[in-house]
Amino acid sequence: MSRPLVVHPDRFFPADPATRKLCRQLYEQVEKLPIVSPHGHTDPRWFAYDExxxxxxxxxxxxxxxxxxxxxxxxxxxxxxxxxxxxxxxxxxxxxxxxxxxxxxxxxxxxxxxxxxxxxxxxxxxxxxxxxxxxxxxxxxxxxxxxxxxxxRPRALFERFNIDVLATTESPIDSLEHHVAIRNSGWQGRVITAFRPDPVVDPEFEGFLGNLDLLSQMTGEDARSWQGYLAALRQRRAFFAAMGATSTDHGHPTAATADLSDAQAAALFARVTNGKPTPEDAELFRAQMLTVMAGMSVEDGLVMQIHPGSWRNHNPSLFERFGRDKGADIPMRTEYVRALQPLLARYGNEPSLTIIVFTLDESTYARELAPLAGHYPALRLGPAWWFHDSPEGMRRFRKATTETAGFYNTVGFNDDTRAFLSIPARHDLARRIDCGFLAELVMEHRIEDWEAAELAVDLAGKLAKQAYRL
Amino acid sequence: MSRPLVVHPDRFFPADPATRKLCRQLYEQVEKLPIVSPHGHTDPRWFAYDExxxxxxxxxxxxxxxxxxxxxxxxxxxxxxxxxxxxxxxxxxxxxxxxxxxxxxxxxxxxxxxxxxxxxxxxxxxxxxxxxxxxxxxxxxxxxxxxxxxxxRPRALFERFNIDVLATTESPIDSLEHHVAIRNSGWQGRVITAFRPDPVVDPEFEGFLGNLDLLSQMTGEDARSWQGYLAALRQRRAFFAAMGATSTDHGHPTAATADLSDAQAAALFARVTNGKPTPEDAELFRAQMLTVMAGMSVEDGLVMQIHPGSWRNHNPSLFERFGRDKGADIPMRTEYVRALQPLLARYGNEPSLTIIVFTLDESTYARELAPLAGHYPALRLGPAWWFHDSPEGMRRFRKATTETAGFYNTVGFNDDTRAFLSIPARHDLARRIDCGFLAELVMEHRIEDWEAAELAVDLAGKLAKQAYRL
Amino acid sequence: MSRPLVVHPDRFFPADPATRKLCRQLYEQVEKLPIVSPHGHTDPRWFAYDExxxxxxxxxxxxxxxxxxxxxxxxxxxxxxxxxxxxxxxxxxxxxxxxxxxxxxxxxxxxxxxxxxxxxxxxxxxxxxxxxxxxxxxxxxxxxxxxxxxxxRPRALFERFNIDVLATTESPIDSLEHHVAIRNSGWQGRVITAFRPDPVVDPEFEGFLGNLDLLSQMTGEDARSWQGYLAALRQRRAFFAAMGATSTDHGHPTAATADLSDAQAAALFARVTNGKPTPEDAELFRAQMLTVMAGMSVEDGLVMQIHPGSWRNHNPSLFERFGRDKGADIPMRTEYVRALQPLLARYGNEPSLTIIVFTLDESTYARELAPLAGHYPALRLGPAWWFHDSPEGMRRFRKATTETAGFYNTVGFNDDTRAFLSIPARHDLARRIDCGFLAELVMEHRIEDWEAAELAVDLAGKLAKQAYRL
Incomplete structure (x- = not known):
């Protein structure tokens, strides 16, 4: 006996009737707004070849x-x-x-x-x-x-989904051939890339040294020397920006940053590119590179995203047998106040810089991230991420961050997914939860109804467009 | 002037009228189901002698x-x-x-x-x-x-309370004489034991070495040698299982596990049984023994429970004067991702093994435990424990774990109490809170009403029976 | 086009109509009760000179x-x-x-x-x-x-605000001249001081050694010797108490306490007053001084407040340019169980001592602070603090602490503000949130309505008066 499948129009709205009514009114304003997806992992081939x-x-x-x-x-x-x-x-x-x-x-x-x-x-x-x-x-x-x-087909779905802009994520040693193909195809859908340098800035990444050699080949710089390495990264950033990228993305195990002198940094680079680095050197190099990347962002205007705190491939036998991304990535406790201080001391007051920080450790929302984002001009909070990209996760995010960081130090929603077909549902869920949160604030007379209406539109895409410079 | 005592039929149900109505309907289905109590600390003497x-x-x-x-x-x-x-x-x-x-x-x-x-x-x-x-x-x-x-009398109350099965907790050096007496009495109440080896696996437990000698006496093995020790533990586990035990229980200060070679483990055993061990060796031995116990569970099918994270006897003058269990046990921050990795890397993919993990550190629910239990086949989440065995504690548990681990990686409720008379009230509270949570999901159209009805029964006892193999 | 400004009479009350009605009834009882403000940072000059x-x-x-x-x-x-x-x-x-x-x-x-x-x-x-x-x-x-x-004018507002008592915060090397002026003025408003010794107990405080010299001058003791230092502190505490102080306040980076022997403490004092101390010595000295201050509180009855966990002046260039208190103080993860143990082992069972602990790390509410306060006779929980002095912050505080610590191990509300004009609004918010929390408990039949009515009054000021001995 099969059961009917119904996607209820009031799903995720608060249960209290008056709040639900208010929520529904807010939602009606934003339901059909175009989707802004500034961070995700869809495959550009889909849109390049439309198979x-x-x-x-x-x-x-x-x-x-x-x-x-x-x-x-x-x-x-x-x-x-x-x-x-x-x-x-x-x-x-x-x-x-x-x-x-x-x-x-x-x-x-x-x-x-x-x-x-x-x-x-x-x-x-x-x-x-x-x-x-x-x-x-x-x-x-x-x-x-x-x-x-x-x-x-992918392009037809893209259009049906009313996607304004969709960012994928590529490594500096990716040729971006599929993005080139999208451009050359004449199709008008806006699919852009984002610069994800982990394979060439994390000395513990599989194939790190080989990746540097590829980077040398692609750029004509000697990426095995510190200065050549920096020049190569700058060159690839410029190419990514030319291909539409407005952001970089950094998926480090921790949020550690460092601010070494150039001589110290060059010496560290020599150590981590000379055989297997110590874990301490690897961590310090990643930390230093976040600050270096922030400096390049001040130069070239790319928005910086930091996604720390996941223990990748926690299950070794599963990893050995099936490889990455099989569900064995586990969040860890993550510290931000001490970790980000070197970078923020150097660049946190730059009005031209935007750093968007994410977390898998919700205990940091109210304690660390909202106070930091509620102070530093360069810092913004990314939305509830990964395991927390869910009704309860999003509610906890808003309840924990709004009172200290407000709404305007957050950047709306992004879906962070490779599941292309789910993108509208993910944005729809975020809009529903945000409207519910706003409706509750109105019901408790903490904001006015016209403010909630403005905020619903801001959160549904406007803040993402501003923060990601789209 | 005395006040009337009323235990209201709608207690702990959500305040919203429509949600409450739905909750009441769910609760009516499970209110009178038998109590499954797979983990607790009642005294088997009560049921053995019925005084x-x-x-x-x-x-x-x-x-x-x-x-x-x-x-x-x-x-x-x-x-x-x-x-x-x-x-x-x-x-x-x-x-x-x-x-x-x-x-x-x-x-x-x-x-x-x-x-x-x-x-x-x-x-x-x-x-x-x-x-x-x-x-x-x-x-x-x-x-x-x-x-x-x-x-x-104890047995009359046991029957009045409609208890299907009740587990107590005993040390390997307990003779289980009261459980033998229950069996021999002809009384049909199902009271079983659980194997709690802390006194013989924790080198810092009061009387550890004496406990090993008792273990030698009871088993005829030389529990002061590593191989004899393991054989003695296996023998006692078999005896406990024969007396109805389906689980072991481990109350360590942290969740640390280790996976040493047999030679390393034997050398460590020699160190911790030769005078007062260093804190590091004591911690490492406890860590190693969790993995050893998991291995024995793979052999004999006993379900493994881990209860970490309490600083026992925090108040030294009170402890000196009155002894253990006087309310001065205080939870500590507890880490699971790194701590459990050695054990999980070794046994986490065993489909025949069940490890139930508890916590006193709620910040780990969404960050560590739900992701781990939502991946490893061997891992399940125990219910909200101790200070969190409460209306708000249970709600936070469900809200923080369900979206990542689902319901079926949790094991329903257990009461963990020595307060025998409160057992029905504790299970009743859990059922009320779970029905309230399910009713809220239905109200928000996140699950269907018939799914909530199934889940209410699962959570009220079915999952506990399955997980504990009862 | 300007918008009307309305401060709604039902603001912050729960949305559910029946709960809101109950909340409103509770609130009506406490709305106009006098304000008890036992901890804050208003300027005594305002009340001394009434300009x-x-x-x-x-x-x-x-x-x-x-x-x-x-x-x-x-x-x-x-x-x-x-x-x-x-x-x-x-x-x-x-x-x-x-x-x-x-x-x-x-x-x-x-x-x-x-x-x-x-x-x-x-x-x-x-x-x-x-x-x-x-x-x-x-x-x-x-x-x-x-x-x-x-x-x-300040005094007129003080009276209009119906303030029963207002505490300011001063350093031991403050002359309290403004408090003297208030006393001498004949004005009847009760403005008292609180003893905040950070400038003379924190070796890393700006001007620490100079502060000790001032302390010597003010007391006639040699505050550069350990015994003279203790005598000087006792003398200033007595003076503060004579000027109305009923409490001390300690704003340390962590909650660390220590219980050194007198010889060890004297040696440590010699080290930290002899040039720039090491960070470890500075931390140990602050830790030791919390226990010393607790001992003095046992002697003189001053209530002890501990406010740990803030990284002061996180933004160095902003600090250099504009100085302290510009919004760049960021909370850090804070540990209490291990940190407070030395002090609590020494003085935690003293029935005559009251220590009120605050936190910026909400993950400690249910895990550490409520269990500690729910056991030690000397310990009480301060209200939701600083970034958490907000509707959601206060709700989380009550939900996380009440089930373990109850209401009577908390101390009602304090505003902790230098924004004098906002004091009534802050207390009003706390009363509204507490009434909402109580109304929810009544709606779920967890307490009776007459108990909620009693508790509303307790939380609105009675507990603060008792805890602070006002």
Whole structure:
């Protein structure tokens, strides 16, 4: 017996009737505003070549580490979900993987993945029954059929989703060929890149030294010398900016920054590029490079994003067998006040610089990040991130930061996802939660209704456009 | 002038009328389900010999460290509450102690102790006026009279409380004679033990070396040698399992685990059993033993519980005078991501293993524990524990963990109490709070009503039975 | 087009209609109770000489670091707000500064500063339009005119505000001349001091050694010798107590305490007074002095307040240019369980001692502070502090602490402000939030309505009077 699938128009609105009514009014103003997506991980190839997506499993299941981790946590092997072990060929039939997913779909009750997926099923694919073991095939067939039609090609979906701008993320040693192809195609969708230098600024990144050699080749600079390295980075930043990038992104294990003298920095660079660096040197080099990157941002105007605090690949046997991004990245306690001080002491008062900081450690919202962002002109708070990109996570973010940092030291919402089809649902959720928060403030007479109306529009995209200089 | 005592049928339900109505419907389904209590500290002697409890003070006041600490914090001396200093005889008349308690009962406003106690007074003893100075004697007399009747003997209460299964906690060097007596008595109540090896795996436990000698005597193994020690532990685990145990429990100061080679472990064992160990060696040995115990669990199927993060006996003069468990155990910041990594790297992917982790540090719910449990097949989250076993504590637990770990990586409720009479009130509170949380999800259209109904039953006992293999 | 300014009578009350009704009833009982302000930073000169305040900018804008930091964070230079660089003369016209403030007033949406300021504008000055660029001059003129009238002199406002008692904070080397002047003036307003010894107990305080020399001069003791230093401190404490002080206040970077032998302490004192101390010695000396001060409190009955956890002057170039208290003080993670243990082991069981602990690290409320205060007779919890002195901050405080510490281990509200005009608004906010919290407990049948009524009065001032011995 299948159950009807309904995406309720009042979803995520506060339960109190008067607050809900107010929330609904605010939401109506922002519901259809274009999507501004300044930070994410979609694949530029989709938009460059506009080829159809293959099937439900390879589009919605196998690449989504949020979904994989939950299924894996309840004993479903990765292979059964279509994830290939490194060096092996795929062994699972996509339909079989989808059936397994459907059978375990109840695990997602109460999670944001369930919310995003149900929206994709109902709104993008027009499904009207819930996903479960009995409807797995209906889903697989229906989604497969739709994906084969022109209306479900990447560019058509981009337009249907009313996306104003979408940023992907690339490494300095990426040629940006797909972005070039998008430009050359004549298609008008605005897909831009962002500069993510981890592979060439983190001495512990896989293949770091080889990456520097690639960087040398691409730039004609000697990236194995400190000055050549800096020149090469500047050159790539300029190229990324020319390709539309307005931001850089830094995914470090901690928020540590340093402000060494140039001689100290050059000596450190020599150490970390001469064989395997010590963990302390690697951490210090990453720390120093955040400050160096901030300095380059003062020069070239790229907005700087810092995403610290994740222990990547916590499960070694899983990593060895399946590689990165399989759901085994775990947040750690993260400190910002001491960590960011060297960078902020150097550049925090620069009015032309914008640094957007994210966290996986919510205890820092009210204690560290809101006070820092509520003081330093260069600092802004990114939205609730990753595990906290969820109804409760977003509510905690607003409740913990607004009283100290206000709304205008935050930057609206970004989706940070590689799950392209879920992007509208993610932005919609953020708008609903923000409208609910604003409605509650109005109900408690903490702001006026006309202020809430202004703020709803600010949070739905205007602040993101301003902060990311889009 | 005494006040009426009313335990309201809608207690702990959300205030919003529509949400409350939904919550009430969910609760009606689970209200009368049998109690599954897989982790607690009741005394097996009660059920072995079924002797009447003595009086209100010795049953409800003196052994309850939650109650003692609050009264002590407001200046009531321990002696005045009937707590005997070590080596001294009792000096306080139980009635006088009860009167003091009654006089200060307003201190418990807003606390869960008040909730549990009021339920015991009203529902177990049929009292109809509130406890205060004016009703102290009425209470003391009424409770005393009832306790003298057959209906208030331990087994009768066990049956009246509709307890399906109740686990106590014993040390490996406990003979389990009372559990043997329960079995031999022919009584059908299911009271089982749990294996708590702290006295023989923590080198800093009082009497550690003597405990090892006892372990040698009980098992015929040489528990002063590493191999004999392991064999002795295996033997005792098997005996506990034969006496009904389905779980082990580990109450370490931190969550540290280690994965030493056998030679390193043997050398460490030699050090910690040869005189007073260094704090570092003691910590490393506890850490190593968690991984060893996990390995034994893979062998014998006992579910592993880890309860870390309490500074025991923080108040030295109080400890010296009155001993353990007097309310001076204080939670500390607790780290899990790094701490559990060695154990999880070794055994975290074992589908046959279940490790249930608890915390006194709520900042880890969303940041560390939910992501870990939402990935590792072996890991589950225990319910809100100790100071957080309360309406707000349980709500924070669900709000912080559900979006990342879902419901099915949690294990329902356990009471963790030695206050036998409060067990139904504790489970009832958990059911009420969980139903309230589910009702809110339905009101916000995050789950369907029929899903909430299923989940209410799962959380009320089904998940505990599954996780603890009962 | 200017907008009407309305301070709504139901502001900050819960949205649910039945809860709001209950809240309103509780609030009506406490709304007009006198203000007890046992901890703050107003200037005693105001009450000593009762001179008129100058203008809106110098009264409400320039000295308020909450307001400065928000404006600065959005790029408004300090100078434009009337803040003088060290050693320079003021360059900004107060009216121009006020206009800049008005132009940016929307930044404060959702912040407590907005709440307090709007109340001051509406209730103290009778303004009926909102502050924005179009009304800046109306505000500046109106406030200026009112301030020139007798009804807006400090003492008149003190009386109008119905302040029962107001504590300021002074250093041991302050002569208390203004407090003497208040006493000698014959005015009946109760303005008392509090003993804040940081300048003479923190070896890293600016001018520490010079401060000791001043202490010697004031007391006739040799404050450069350990015994003379202790005698000088005792003498100043006695003088402060004679001038009405009932408390001491300690603003340390951490909560560390120590309990050295007298010989160790004397040796440490010699080290920290002999040139620049090491950071470790400085920290240990502060730690030791907290325990020393607790011992003196046992002797003389002064209540001890500990305010730890702020990184002062995080922004070095701003500090160099403008000095202290410009909004660049940032909270840090703070540990209490280990830190306070030496002091509590020594004095925590003293029934005659009261230590009130504050925090900027909310993760410690439920984990550390409520369990500690719910056990040690000497310990009480101060209210939500600084960045957390806000609607959400106060709610989190009550929700996180009440279940473990109850209400009676907290001490009601204090405002901790130098913004004299906002004091009524701050106390009013606390009363509203506490009544809302109590109303919610009643709605969930966790306490009775008559208990909520008692508690509302306790929290509105009674607990503060008791805890601070006023």
């Amino acid at each position: 159809p997506f293959a099937d439900a499993t390879s589009l919605l299941l196998t690449p989504d580490h949020y979904v994989l981790r939950m299924l894996y946590s309840q004993g479903v092997p990765m292979e059964a979900l279509g994830v290939k072990p490194r060096g092996e060929k795929a062994s699972v039939d996509p339909r079989a993987a989808w059936r397994r997913f459907a059978e375990y779909y109840h695990l997602f009750r109460g999670t944001p993945s369930r919310t995003w997926l149900d929206w994709v099923f109902a709104d993008v694919f027009g499904l009207t029954v819930r996903l479960d073991a009995s409807t797995a095939d209906v889903y697989f067939d229906c989604i497969g059929e739709r994906l084969a039609t022109p209306a479900f | 009447p409890f003595a009086d209100a003070t010795s049953l409800l006041l003196t052994p309850d460290h939650y109650v003692l600490r609050m009264l002590y914090s407001q200046g009531v001396p321990m002696e005045a509450l009937g707590v005997k200093p070590r080596g001294e005889k009792a000096s306080v008349d139980p009635r006088a102690a009860w009167r003091r308690f009654a006089e200060y009962y307003h201190l418990f406003r807003g606390t869960p102790s008040r909730t549990w106690l009021d339920w015991v007074f009203a529902d177990v003893f049929g009292l109809t006026v509130r406890l205060d100075a004016s009703t102290a004697d009425v209470y003391f007399d009424c409770i005393g009279e009832r306790l003298a009747t057959p209906a208030f | 008129p305040f100058a203008d809106a900018t110098s009264l409400l804008l320039t000295p308020d670091h909450y307001v400065l930091r928000m404006l600065y964070s959005q790029g408004v230079p300090m100078e434009a707000l009337g803040v003088k660089p060290r050693g320079e003369k003021a360059s900004v016209d107060p009216r121009a500064a006020w206009r800049r403030f008005a132009e940016y007033y929307h930044l404060f949406r959702g912040t407590p500063s907005r709440t307090w300021l709007d109340w001051v504008f509406a209730d103290v000055f009778g303004l009926t339009v909102r502050l924005d660029a179009s009304t800046a001059d109306v505000y500046f003129d109106c406030i200026g005119e009112r301030l020139a009238t007798p009804a807006f």
